[in-house]
Amino acid sequence: MTGTEADHARHNARMLRIQQARAKMQARRTLERGLLIVHTGNGKGKSSSAFGMAIRSIGWGMKVGIVQYVKGSWETGEKNFFHAYPDLLTFEVMGEGFTWDTQDRARDIAAARAAWERSKELILDPDYDFIILDELNIVLRDDTLPIGEIVDFLKDRPLSKHICITGRNAKPALTELADLITEFGEVKHPFKAGFKAQKGVEY
Amino acid sequence: MTGTEADHARHNARMLRIQQARAKMQARRTLERGLLIVHTGNGKGKSSSAFGMAIRSIGWGMKVGIVQYVKGSWETGEKNFFHAYPDLLTFEVMGEGFTWDTQDRARDIAAARAAWERSKELILDPDYDFIILDELNIVLRDDTLPIGEIVDFLKDRPLSKHICITGRNAKPALTELADLITEFGEVKHPFKAGFKAQKGVEY
Structure with a gap:
């Protein structure tokens, strides 16, 4: 040898x-049941990673519902893409822009409330297998929705589907309840080196 | 008031x-140019997040190439899904199974070499706008491919496209070169609570 x-x-x-x-x-x-998943931290990839699970689910014929709580200035690649799947994917852009863009606390609260009511419908609808509540953590961090109400609802959620909640600064009352938490840590970010937001990467 | x-x-x-x-x-x-992106860390979501950027890119009509360096026992939702996009997506599952499954170092090396040769073709092909080298970090960590050769090639890469490399234990020679690095930290993982791998979440 x-x-x-x-x-x-x-x-x-x-x-x-x-x-x-x-x-x-x-x-x-x-064990096997619907997981409560939280993507938090300052690093990039929290929403992309949720979208990656969405296409994984669609690939299995599972039905996915996405509610976006913060709209920003989005015309996004993912929205263009997901609109091609009316049967397997519901994509609701319900939030207003970033709070510093709306500058209207009352409007932010009303938009977040409407998004949460829609989220509950999707979570309770037995047709859906995977629910993504994109940037809900931001809305909870800013107390635009009351954390207690959201956590109480999630405690009694149907265990037949996965729910993924994204956004930095996840509240402890939520993370205590979660089954899977990833903290996205920023090691190097192109914005800090003077790069613009770019297609495919940021939007 | x-x-x-x-x-x-x-x-x-x-x-x-x-x-x-x-x-x-x-x-x-x-600044605006192709970014070298690294997803590393022990947490879940490194590949999902790359796939999320893939659909974002496809949504803009950008062409995506994915090379998977570690196959595992995959029949995956993402593979089922991406196969519906022959025009905008090339999905190459080139790696062997996990090294503990193949138990054949020589075969692992040959498979990794073939995957790297294919990766270089995709990176150099002007038709592609986004390249994902999934789990390449694992192959580099295990010295199944030599880090020096890979980094030398990436230093001279075309700057017209984004490249995303995933896998835990990214080597410093690679992260020094990268423009965007996210460290995926495991806070809570369902495997540790006795959950099986589940559709939509893990595969």
Whole structure:
């Protein structure tokens, strides 16, 4: 056996042990139900990642509902794209722009309330398998909707579907309830190096 | 003016100041070129987030190439889904299974090499606007491909397209070169609570 062959043999033996350990681990995972998922943190990718799960779900024929709580100046690639799926995807852009653009607290509250009422309908509708509440965390952080009411509703949610809530500054009352939380950390951001928002990446 | 009205007026004035500050910040962002993007960390969402950018790009009519370096036991929702876009998306599942499943170091190296050769073709092909090299970081971490060769190629890459590289344990030689890095941190993972991998969420 050459040196490389011996290295490879050692590698292969080690991989067999890892495979066996992983099989054991997987056998212990038996639970299955709708998850409450939270994407938070200052880093980029929270909404993109939710959209990635949306297409994964559509690929399985699952029905997806998305409610966007903050509209910004969006004409977005994802909206252009998702509009091609009227049967499997409902895409509701319900929020107003960013609060610093509307400059109208009363209007922000009314828009967030309407978005939440629509979100509840989608969550309770047995046709939907995956619900994304995009940027809801921002609305909760700013107390534009009361966290208590939202958490109380989510505690009694149907467990037949996944719900993914995105936005920085997720409140502890929500994260305590969540099954899956990813914190998106910003390590390097092109804005800070003087880059504009670019198609495909930011919108 | 009632108390609430006064609160709202204060809020609105503050938002106006934020809006002005943001407009100034945005005016300073003038650079525009293909970004090198890295999704790393132990948390969930690195690939989903890249797929979310893929559909955003497709929504703008941009052409996307995806090379998957680690196949796992995938029959995935995203693969089912993306196969509906032969014109705007090339989806290459080139890697072997996880190294602990193949248990064949020589085969892993050959598969990774073939995937990298295909990746270079897509990166150099002027038709493509967005390239995703899914789980390339894993292959680099395990020295299945030499980091020096990959980084040298990426230093001279065409700047007309975005490239997104995913996978935990991104090497410093790569992150130094990147324009945008998000670290996906695991806060809560359903596997640890005994949940199985579920459709739409994990695959």
